[in-house]
Amino acid sequence: MKDFAFAPDFSDIPVVHFENVGVRYGLGPEVLRDLTFSIEPHSFQFLSGPSGAGKTTLLRLILMSVRPTRGVMTLFGEEVSRIDQRRLADLRRRMGVVFQDFRLLDHLTLYENVALPLRVQEMEEARYRAEVTELLAWVGLGERMHVLPPVLSGGEKQRAAIARALITRPDLLLADEPTGNVDPGLARRLLRLFIELHRLGTAVLIATHDLALMDLYDARRLLLADGHLHIDA
Amino acid sequence: MPAGCSSPTAICISMPEKRREKVQGGRVPGTTNHAQDDAQDDAQDHARHGAPGDVGPGNRPRRPLPGRAMIARLLARQTPLVPVDSAAARALVAVIAILTFLAALCAGAAELVATNSAQWRAAVGAEATIQIRPQPQADMEELVAQAARMARDTPGVLAVEPFSLGQSERLLEPWLGSGLDLAELPVPRLIELRLDPERRPDLASLRMQLREAVPGASLDDHAQWLARLSNMAQTIVAVGIALVLLVLIATGLAVAFATRGAMAGNRDIIEVLHYVGAHDAYIAREFRRRFLRLGLEGGAIGGIAAIAIFVALGWISASWRASPAGDQLEALFGAFEIGARGYLVMSGTALVAALVTAAMSDLSVRRFLQRKP
Numbered sequence: 001m002k003d004f005a006f007a008p009d010f011s012d013i014p015v016v017h018f019e020n021v022g023v024r025y026g027l028g029p030e031v032l033r034d035l036t037f038s039i040e041p042h043s044f045q046f047l048s049g050p051s052g053a054g055k056t057t058l059l060r061l062i063l064m065s066v067r068p069t070r071g072v073m074t075l076f077g078e079e080v081s082r083i084d085q086r087r088l089a090d091l092r093r094r095m096g097v098v099f100q101d102f103r104l105l106d107h108l109t110l111y112e113n114v115a116l117p118l119r120v121q122e123m124e125e126a127r128y129r130a131e132v133t134e135l136l137a138w139v140g141l142g143e144r145m146h147v148l149p150p151v152l153s154g155g156e157k158q159r160a161a162i163a164r165a166l167i168t169r170p171d172l173l174l175a176d177e178p179t180g181n182v183d184p185g186l187a188r189r190l191l192r193l194f195i196e197l198h199r200l201g202t203a204v205l206i207a208t209h210d211l212a213l214m215d216l217y218d219a220r221r222l223l224l225a226d227g228h229l230h231i232d233a
Numbered sequence: 234m235p236a237g238c239s240s241p242t243a244i245c246i247s248m249p250e251k252r253r254e255k256v257q258g259g260r261v262p263g264t265t266n267h268a269q270d271d272a273q274d275d276a277q278d279h280a281r282h283g284a285p286g287d288v289g290p291g292n293r294p295r296r297p298l299p300g301r302a303m304i305a306r307l308l309a310r311q312t313p314l315v316p317v318d319s320a321a322a323r324a325l326v327a328v329i330a331i332l333t334f335l336a337a338l339c340a341g342a343a344e345l346v347a348t349n350s351a352q353w354r355a356a357v358g359a360e361a362t363i364q365i366r367p368q369p370q371a372d373m374e375e376l377v378a379q380a381a382r383m384a385r386d387t388p389g390v391l392a393v394e395p396f397s398l399g400q401s402e403r404l405l406e407p408w409l410g411s412g413l414d415l416a417e418l419p420v421p422r423l424i425e426l427r428l429d430p431e432r433r434p435d436l437a438s439l440r441m442q443l444r445e446a447v448p449g450a451s452l453d454d455h456a457q458w459l460a461r462l463s464n465m466a467q468t469i470v471a472v473g474i475a476l477v478l479l480v481l482i483a484t485g486l487a488v489a490f491a492t493r494g495a496m497a498g499n500r501d502i503i504e505v506l507h508y509v510g511a512h513d514a515y516i517a518r519e520f521r522r523r524f525l526r527l528g529l530e531g532g533a534i535g536g537i538a539a540i541a542i543f544v545a546l547g548w549i550s551a552s553w554r555a556s557p558a559g560d561q562l563e564a565l566f567g568a569f570e571i572g573a574r575g576y577l578v579m580s581g582t583a584l585v586a587a588l589v590t591a592a593m594s595d596l597s598v599r600r601f602l603q604r605k606p
Contacts, residue, residue, distance in 0.1 A: 093510035
């Protein structure tokens with residue numbers, strides 16, 4: 001069973017490291033070419049670029065739902081080509097993901113959705129009940145915990161998706177257009193939520209094409225264009 | 234309320250005190266530098282659309298909160314991760330029930346034949362018949378008495394019952410009719426022997442002795458008829474077992490297709506489960522649990538229906554037993570009773586159908602998951 005204490009990790013091993021990584025779908029052209037970069041522990045970065053530049057593909061690469069067709073990629077110090085299915089699940093437990101389309105399970109209540117990462121770790125419900133209700137209250141959904149996602153607004157779904165990503169206190173948080181469905185005010189507050197999480201030690205990667213949002217926080221920017229990555233430190 | 238929060242129900246940038254305590258001494262202490270910004274933003278945002286934490290308009294009266302015990306019960310009730318598609322689930326339960334019903338009927342019929350065949354063989358095998366064909370110039374009563382004496386002297390023969398001439402003639406009445414004078418007909422004489430099932434007599438030796446000492450005598454131990462009966466019963470049982478296996482295979486295939494359909498329909502859910510760190514074994518278990526429940530449901534319906542059919546037919550056959558037709562049917566086909574073992578076999582078939590359902594769904598899910606990147 002996972003130790004639920006907030007274990008410090010001062011390791012200098014990059015959370016994610018890419019070395020000349022390329023990706024193509026089938027026999028088509030490479031959608032990502034020669035990516036070489038690292039995401040350090042406790043770092044904060046934006047991933048930007050025009051629509052269709054490959055931001056989501058890069059996030060899927062890190063999530064290992066897409067495998068690189070060339071190059072070397074390591075995740076928490078482990079080379080992905082040597083990672084089997086079981087280990088992959090273990091590594092994903094160290095990541096939190098906020099999907100652009102939320103990916104909440106419509107037949108589960110908000111409480112069950114947020115608790116899902118702990119439930120799949122076969123933790124007893126009584127052990128995480130207080131934690132989940134507290135987090136739901138923290139994101140302002142304390143009184144909506146028994147509601148099914150289809151009746152929620154976009155902003156509420158967004159916050160529920162973020163709560164689900166945070167519940168395991170991940171080492172790496174990936175967020176794909178997390179402010180794409182909310183108004184600027186809520187976008188600012190969600191950004192500050194991520195900044196706070198970063199301050200607590202999580203490496204954060206936010207994919208967005210919202211330049212105004214990026215201007216709100218001084219962080220490293222990874223710019224994807226024509227399949228190439230440009231890093232603006 | 235943490236520093237920087239302007240409203241107890243708003244998203245506060247600071248972690249709650251309890252969470253902050255947990256992370257103190259962690260990787261990076263959580264300190265908030267945006268308190269003033271938060272207050273400004275929150276004030277502006279609240280003015281526009283209310284606090285994110287607010288469920289509705291601020292002045293709306295809140296409903297009374299449920300009790301702590303009720304909340305705990307609500308939270309502890311975990312929805313199955315695999316959503317139950319009621320229409321598809323009902324169809325699958327119906328298919329499993331029908332197939333289990335057929336499998337249990339086949340198993341019950343095979344058991345019935347096996348039981349009755351054993352009873353027939355035991356009954357017929359416990360008897361033998363000496364037949365003495367009429368001999369001209371010979372005293373038939375003397376020959377019958379001599380043969381009966383030899384049979385009585387044979388170890389393993391429990392009882393010897395010679396049929397009198399009158400009894401032998403009555404045996405012909407069903408074919409020739411009654412009221413006829415059969416004195417001129419050469420009617421063979423019969424002697425019925427009851428054999429000890431524990432200590433079988435040496436019938437070959439008795440046959441040889443009879444052939445030498447009693448002209449026209451022959452001994453019929455029904456061996457040929459028993460062998461044919463045994464072969465027929467074994468064939469029927471084998472066909473029954475084959476049918477049960479075929480039906481179970483059909484059940485497995487139906488479940489495999491249903492599982493694949495469920496997996497394809499729930500692809501998004503499986504993807505999310507993978508992303509939040511679920512192992513394949515965990516996902517497979519969730520599907521197996523669901524299909525085992527459906528299998529048990531279908532198996533129970535089919536099994537109970539088949540058992541009910543057997544109980545009803547047994548009851549009908551028992552109610553006919555007193556009538557001449559019922560007696561003839563029972564004489565020909567045996568009693569319509571499968572006993573406790575038969576019902577156990579039928580229940581076991583239903584259980585196996587449920588287990589096949591669970592096993593096939595597990596196999597299908599694992600194969601499906603292995604194909605995923």
